[in-house]
Amino acid sequence: MRRILAGIETEYGLLVEGHGAEVQVDDSMALVRDYPGECFLHWDYGFESPRADLRGFRLDRLAQDPEDAKYDAGRSYGEARDLHSNRILPNGARFYNDHGHPEYATPECWSIFELANHDCAGQLVVRRAAHTMQERIGRLVKIYKNNTDFHGASYGTHEGYLVPRSVGFERLFQGLLPMMAVRQVLVGSGSLGAADGRSKGFQLSQRADFISEAANAETLYRRPIFNTRDEPHAESGEWIRLHVICGDANMISNATARKVGLMKLAIALCEINQSPVWRLKDPVRAFQAISQDQAYEFRVELEGRSWTTAGEILESYFSAAELLLDLDQELRWVIDSSRQLLTDLRSNFDRFRREVDWAAKRTMLDEFVESEGTTWKDPSLRSFDLEYHNVDPDEGLHAALVQMEEVAPEPEVADLLACLEGVNESTRAFARGLAISKFKDYLTSVCWRTLTFSENGKSIEVDLPPDADYPPQLAEASDVGTFINMLRGIR
C-alpha cells in the first residue's frame, strides 16, 4: 500500500498565574518567543487557504465562537501575521501561537511511532518555553495537553494526512466518517462532565460536546466530525491534506500512534475504494452517544432501523485491511493491538487502561472516589482530570501513572531530545530541518511546502514535493547553492 505522510498539530492549554483569558493571545505569543532553542522565525503564509472547502467552494468567512469573540471586543490585532509568533525548528517542526494557544506542529512523518515521538517531543518544546517565560515574568506558567477548559472552550489536536486528490470528497467522507466516530473507544482522552460545566458523567472524548455537524470547513465554531478545509500544503492539483479535527490530545504515546494508525487504515481502504459500508443514521449523535455511553456498549444507530456497535465497525476495517491491503509492520501492530484492546475492554480492564487515556483517567478518578469516600459530584475530580494533562513531569498525574508503571511507558528523554535535533526519516521535514540548521542565514521564509532562499540578491523558492524521498546526502551539501540544486533534483 502507499505510505501515508502524516503530522499532528497540538494546541496547548496555557495558564499564567494571575492572568485571565483576555490576555491569553499576548501570553501565548510571548511564550513562543521565549523558546530558548535554535530556530528560524519567518513563516510564509502565502499558501494558506483556511476558507477553501474540499467540496469545491470557498467560505466568505469562518464562524467564530460568539462567547470567545467577547474577549477581542475593542481590540485590533492588525494583520494575521501580527497575531503570530513563529519558531521553525531544526527538526522541521513549527512552534507558534494559534491565537490564544501555543501550538506545536510536528514534522511530517511516515512512521506512526516516529510521529508519536515527535508529538511527545513537542511537550518538551512547550515546557522549555514555559520555563523561560516563568523565569522572565516571575509568575507560574502551566501547560496542559488537553482539549477543553470545562467552561465551553475547546482547542484542537489536529491530524494531517497526505491523500491524493483523485480519491475525492464523497468517497473519503463515506469511508472515513465511521472510523472518525468510533475510534474514540480506543484513543479518546476522557473528560469528566459536559463542555459547559454541567454534569454528564464521564465521557470518552474531549471533543464530542463541541461537534455539531457531520461535515464542514469550520474549526472554531460549529465544528464537524469531518473537516472539509482544503489546504493541501502541497501541489493542489495532486494532493489534499486530510485535516482531522475530531480527535483528542493523547498523553499515552502508544495511543497517539494508534490514533494515527487507525486513520491510515481507513484512508488506505478509501484509496482502493474498498471501505466498509456503514450508513450512520445520525453521525453527530453517534459520536456523542459513544462518548457518553456509561454502559460501554457503544451502540451505533444505522439507517434503515438497524444498529451495530463501535467494536464491530472497527473490526470491519481490520478485516477489510487484512484482506485487501499489503500491511506493513506498523499497521499490523495497529490491528493486532486494537483487537486485543477491544477484548481487554470486556475481560481485562487493567490491561486496557494501560494503553488508553480515558480508561487510565477513569481508573484514577475512581480510585480517588473510593479511597477518599467522596462522590462523583466532588468538584476536585475535574481538577484531577485537568492535571492528568499537565505536561510537567514532576506535577502531572499522567506522569505519575507512568512513574508508577500503571500506564504504558513514554519515550525515553534521550529519544525526545534527538527528535528536537532532526528527523530520522526521508521526509521533506528532513530538508526543512537541514535548511534551518545549516543554511539559516540564506533563508528568507519557510512553510510546509516551500523554502525560500536569498542568494546573491536573488530570491529562490524551492518546492518540497511531499511524497518524495529526501536522501541523507543532503546533509553533506557544503554550500547553499549545492543544497538548492540537490533539492531541485528531488522528485
Add this chain to the structure above:
Amino acid sequence: MTDGDRLTRPLTREPDKKLGDESGPNVPNIRKPEGGNELLRRMKKVDPDQAKKYRQRSGQ
C-alpha cells in the same frame, strides 16, 4: 465493497440509560492501582478549584 451491513441487527428499543447519572459507570469492574503513593501525593497537592479557575480562549 466490503459489506458492513452483514454486521448489523434490527433496531430494538435501547435500554434506558441515565445520562447525567452522577454515580459513574457500573461496568467494568475497575481495579484500584497498587502502590498509588506518588499519584495520591500529587492529587493531594492539586488545588481542588483548579478546573474552576481554568479559562481558555476557544481554539481550533
